[in-house]
Amino acid sequence: xxxxxxxxxxAVVSEKLRAPWLLLGLVAMVCAMATGLFVGPADIEIxxxxxxxxxxxxxxxxxxxxxxxxxxxxxxxxxxxxxxxxLVGATLALSGASYQAVFRNPLADPYLLGAAAGAGLGAxxxxxxxxxxxxxxxxxxxxxxxxxxxAAVALTYFLGYSSGVRRSPAALLLAGVAVASFLTAIQTxxxxxxxxxxxxxxxxxxxxxxxxxxxxxxLLAPYALxxxxxxxxxxxxxxxxxxGDVEASSVGIRPQLVRLIVIVAASLGTAAAVAVSGLIxxxxxxxxxxxxxxxxxxxxxxxxxxxxxxxxxxxxVDLLGRTIASPAEIPIGVITAFFGAPFFVVVLRSSRRSLx
Amino acid sequence: xxxxxxxxxxxxxGKATLVDxxxxxxxxxxxxxxxxxxxAGKTTLLSVMAGLMPSSGSVSIDGRNLADLTxxxxxxxxxxxxxxxxxxxxxxxxxxxxxxxxxHLRLLGVEGPRDxxxxxxxxxxxxxxxxxxxxxxxxxxxxxxxxxxxxxIAQATPVVxxxxxxxxxxxxxxxxxxxxxxRLRQERQITVVMTMHDLTLAAQYSDRMTLLSNGRVLAxxxxxxxxxxxxxSALYDARVKVLxxxxxxxxxxxxxxxxxx
Numbered sequence: 001x002x003x004x005x006x007x008x009x010x011a012v013v014s015e016k017l018r019a020p021w022l023l024l025g026l027v028a029m030v031c032a033m034a035t036g037l038f039v040g041p042a043d044i045e046i047x048x049x050x051x052x053x054x055x056x057x058x059x060x061x062x063x064x065x066x067x068x069x070x071x072x073x074x075x076x077x078x079x080x081x082x083x084x085x086x087l088v089g090a091t092l093a094l095s096g097a098s099y100q101a102v103f104r105n106p107l108a109d110p111y112l113l114g115a116a117a118g119a120g121l122g123a124x125x126x127x128x129x130x131x132x133x134x135x136x137x138x139x140x141x142x143x144x145x146x147x148x149x150x151a152a153v154a155l156t157y158f159l160g161y162s163s164g165v166r167r168s169p170a171a172l173l174l175a176g177v178a179v180a181s182f183l184t185a186i187q188t189x190x191x192x193x194x195x196x197x198x199x200x201x202x203x204x205x206x207x208x209x210x211x212x213x214x215x216x217x218x219l220l221a222p223y224a225l226x227x228x229x230x231x232x233x234x235x236x237x238x239x240x241x242x243x244g245d246v247e248a249s250s251v252g253i254r255p256q257l258v259r260l261i262v263i264v265a266a267s268l269g270t271a272a273a274v275a276v277s278g279l280i281x282x283x284x285x286x287x288x289x290x291x292x293x294x295x296x297x298x299x300x301x302x303x304x305x306x307x308x309x310x311x312x313x314x315x316x317v318d319l320l321g322r323t324i325a326s327p328a329e330i331p332i333g334v335i336t337a338f339f340g341a342p343f344f345v346v347v348l349r350s351s352r353r354s355l356x
Numbered sequence: 357x358x359x360x361x362x363x364x365x366x367x368x369x370g371k372a373t374l375v376d377x378x379x380x381x382x383x384x385x386x387x388x389x390x391x392x393x394x395x396a397g398k399t400t401l402l403s404v405m406a407g408l409m410p411s412s413g414s415v416s417i418d419g420r421n422l423a424d425l426t427x428x429x430x431x432x433x434x435x436x437x438x439x440x441x442x443x444x445x446x447x448x449x450x451x452x453x454x455x456x457x458x459x460h461l462r463l464l465g466v467e468g469p470r471d472x473x474x475x476x477x478x479x480x481x482x483x484x485x486x487x488x489x490x491x492x493x494x495x496x497x498x499x500x501x502x503x504x505x506x507x508x509i510a511q512a513t514p515v516v517x518x519x520x521x522x523x524x525x526x527x528x529x530x531x532x533x534x535x536x537x538x539r540l541r542q543e544r545q546i547t548v549v550m551t552m553h554d555l556t557l558a559a560q561y562s563d564r565m566t567l568l569s570n571g572r573v574l575a576x577x578x579x580x581x582x583x584x585x586x587x588x589s590a591l592y593d594a595r596v597k598v599l600x601x602x603x604x605x606x607x608x609x610x611x612x613x614x615x616x617x
Binding site for chain 1: 408426429430431432438446451455456461464465466511
């Protein structure tokens with residue numbers, strides 16, 4: 001580097017500071033993943049799990065000594081569940097961080113533009129009509145939740161745009177509030193007309209990972225990948241957006257276009273996450289803020305770290321949810337807030353960094 | 357050589373006309389200050405000249421019509437600092453000044469060694485060495501003002517538009533800021549267009565002045581011609597005297613108040 005060693009530009013220094021954080025995020029993620037694989041109601045020895053995992057590596061054969069049932073628990077129950085938790089957590093936290101960035105609003109979360117309300121309506125319709133047929137609701141719920149979520153965001157964007165989003169992104173936020181209330185009203189109406197499905201609908205709204213299978217992992221994975229690639233490519237641009245639309249435009253950015261691209265990517269990811277796991281609250285709001293308080297406010301660190309810690313957080317929370325009252329499960333949405341909120345307060349009180 | 361041409365520019369918002377048929381020219385390397393009372397349209401005109409506000413008429417810089425340029429092309433031609441720039445919380449001075457390099461990066465690209473070098477150089481030139489790691493919020497008003505200027509300079513454009521750059525500074529810092537702008541203008545051969553309230557300072561530092569009133573150009577040219585006490589008094593609805601002290605023009609308010617003897 002051309003810089004004198006002792007003056008050292010922040011840009012270079014912060015590159016260096018970023019590496020330990022990313023490493024920590026990676027280690028945390030691996031730990032959470034391993035714990036999720038080792039712990040469960042079925043009593044399987046850790047060493048056996050490790051041998052079973054190694055056994056699946058190409059060119060390696062070891063005998064884990066596991067019965068077929070136990071091997072299946074690892075491959076068909078624990079692993080997809082851990083992976084789904086990681087994908088959902090990473091996607092929600094990343095979407096939240098990018099919504100906060102494009103709206104320059106610390107209260108923004110992935111459900112801001114109506115994604116949750118739309119998904120809720122879609123899922124309710126699917127559960128209600130599916131139950132009426134007497135058929136399994138498994139296939140139509142994620143599909144309708146996904147479509148409902150995207151339709152709600154599209155409606156919000158259309159309404160916000162036609163009512164003056166050019167002047168201020170606040171119009172978009174207000175449109176989001178209107179759309180969410182409207183769709184929630186319809187959802188509540190349908191739910192009240194079909195009280196026999198209320199339990200199913202309610203449990204969907206609280207969010208859960210206990211139906212995790214490889215099918216759900218493969219449903220979410222492509223959207224999660226697309227969203228993260230698009231958003232991470234915009235990491236520096238999102239730092240420029242912190243200057244506000246006028247100044248961002250004066251250094252050569254098109255703020256409207258950037259906002260649209262990031263919203264589309266984040267909403268696709270959110271819709272897919274919600275479709276497979278229901279409405280898991282809190283992750284998209286608190287994880288990015290925790291990252292900001294700990295590691296600084298540049299989106300170049302906030303975005304990747306939010307993904308890593310979002311994944312870690314949700315894997316741990318899911319682990320708690322399925323072990324605390326084992327064999328019963330506590331809904332994950334309850335645990336995220338119960339453990340997440342106090343943790344966030346501690347971080348908030350002990351940090352001298354600023355939010356934003 | 358004429359560098360920036362404003363032709364018949366008008367801005368209307370609803371029924372209000374903010375800028376009305378303004379035409380002006382700025383030569384390369386010149387310092388032009390737009391003055392006028394509150395609400396005269398200074399800020400609006402400056403935003404139009406910086407290509408950040410739609411208007412009728414046209415603005416061209418270096419022979420290129422701003423309306424035909426992409427934001428990126430435009431940002432390589434001109435830099436702009438608004439009256440109250442955003443101060444992103446938690447952002448370091450270095451990261452902030454590096455944002456000025458945006459139009460020179462590949463699309464979605466990040467800064468390279470050359471950009472770090474340029475920013476280092478700009479920070480040195482603006483006496484901001486050692487401030488790189490500080491967050492913007494921790495700076496004083498004068499230091500913060502230099503950071504905004506540093507970001508504009510890091511953009512490495514031939515023209516810089518500054519909206520009331522010294523409005524929030526005390527007398528000493530106002531003078532230092534203007535001296536700094538003058539030094540940068542000469543060393544980097546940039547054209548400076550700014551708005552300012554202080555007529556005396558404007559007259560001291562500008563090559564030419566444009567006096568706006570109700571969105572129209574009332575007078576323009578050499579500070580000597582523009583600052584005449586009769587039309588200043590009428591325009592500002594104030595009692596002023598324009599004095600000449602040595603080579604400087606000084607605009608002095610006159611008080612009606614009689615102090616008890």
